[in-house]
Amino acid sequence: MPIFKRLLAILSDLRLAIALLLLIALASALGTILPQQEATDLYLERFNTDPWLGLINGDLMLRLQLDHVYASNWFLTLLALLGLALMLCSWRRQWPALQAALRWIDYSRPRQLSKLALAETRTCSDSQGALNALAGELKANGWDVRQKSDRLAARRGVIGKVGPLLVHTGLVLLLVGAAWGALAGQRLERFLAPGRSLDLLSPTGDSRLSVTLKDFAIERDPAGRPEQFSSTLQLTPAGEPEDERQISVNHPLRYRGMTVYQADWSLAAITLQIGRSPQLQLPLSNFPELGDQIWGLVLPTRPDGSEPVFLSTGSEQGPVQVFDSDGSLITNLRPGGDGTDVKGLPLRVVEIMPASGLLLKRDPGVPLVYAGFAITLLGGGLSMVATRQIWAVTETTSARLHVAGLCNRNLAGFAAELPALISRVDALRD
Structure with a gap:
C-alpha cells in the first residue's frame, strides 16, 4: 500500500503533467518536421545516405516509429500517461478543492477574523444595524450572503473554482480524441484525373462511397504561377442519390465524418x-x-x-x-x-x-478534440475569476463590527476594495 500511495502521489503531481506536456510538444514538433506516413523506401533512400541531424538514418527512423509519430506506441503512451496524471490530479486535488470552496465557513468569534489576510474593526453605535447594512450592500453588489443574528458570511466568484477542473476535463477529452483518431482514423491521398473515380470501402470490403472528379481547374497569376486549385466532386454513397460538391485549397469538404482536402495538383x-x-x-x-x-x-x-x-x-x-x-x-x-x-x-x-491531388481523412476523434478545446477554453476563462469571501461579526457589548476577507487573486485590489465597502456602509447608515 505505501508503494501504491507513493505511485499515486507521483502520477498526480503537477510537475509530471508539465514534463509530459513538454515531451508531447517535442514529439509533435518531430511529427511536423519529418515526413509522415510515406512509403518505407522513401525513408531508406533519403535518410540512409543523409542521416537526419547526422545521427538518425532511415533504418533507425523506422525502428523509432518516426515515420508515423502520432500513431506510434511511445506517443500514445505519453498521451495515456498525461491523461492518467490529469485525472488523478483532478480526483486528488481539484475535486476536493472545489468541494471545500462550496462549503460555507462560519466564523463566530472576532479572534478568528483577526487571523485572516484582511481584517478591520469599526466602532459604531449600532453594530447590529451596521451588520444589516453590510449584508444589504453585499447583496446589492451580487454577493451570496448567509446572515445570522450576530454574524454573516458572503462570497462571490466561487464559479472560478470550477475552472481548473474543467481545464483538466477538457485536456483529457482532447487526449482521448487524439488517441482515438490516431488508432481508428483513416488517411488516403490520391491524384485523380477528370472522369476518374475513387471507391472507399467499408471494413467488410463493400463500397461505402464513390468519389468522382468531374472537373478540375487551376487559377494562375499573370506570371503563370498557380494561385488556387478547385475540384468539382460527385459523391455517390452506396444505395443513395448522387451529391455534387466543390472544394478548393483552404475550403475542404466535410461529408459524413470524412474530410476531403484539395491538397495538390499534377499533370x-x-x-x-x-x-x-x-x-x-x-x-x-x-x-x-x-x-x-x-x-x-x-x-x-x-x-x-x-x-x-x-x-x-x-x-x-x-x-x-x-x-x-x-x-x-x-x-x-x-x-x-x-x-x-x-x-x-x-x-x-x-x-x-491536369490531375487533382485529393487528401481524404476520416478522424472519429475530431468531435472529442473540438469539445476538449471548448471545455479547456471555458475552464481557462473561469479560472481567471477571483473567488472572494467576507465575514463579519458584531460585538454588541463594545459596539464593534469586525470585518475580514480572503481572495485567491489580486489580494492587493481586494485590500483596497474592502475598506471602501465598509465606508459605503457607514455612509448609508449616516
Missing part, C-alpha cells in the same frame, strides 16, 4: 495526334530530377522504337518542349495549336489533362 496525361492518326492519350510521369513540377514522356519516332524524343512540360497550358536524345531542343508545341514536323513525324499536342 495526368497528354493527348497527341501523329499525322492523321486518332488522338492518343498517353500518361505523363513526374521528373523531379529535371526541376520542380516537370512532367514528360519518351516518344519513339520510328516503328521499331528507335530515335526517341522527350516531351516535357510544367503546366497544363504548355508549352510542351521536345528534346532530342542528346538533350538538344527541337521545338515547342502549344496545346491545341498547329502540329510540327519532329524527325519527319507530324506531331500535334491536342491537350494536357
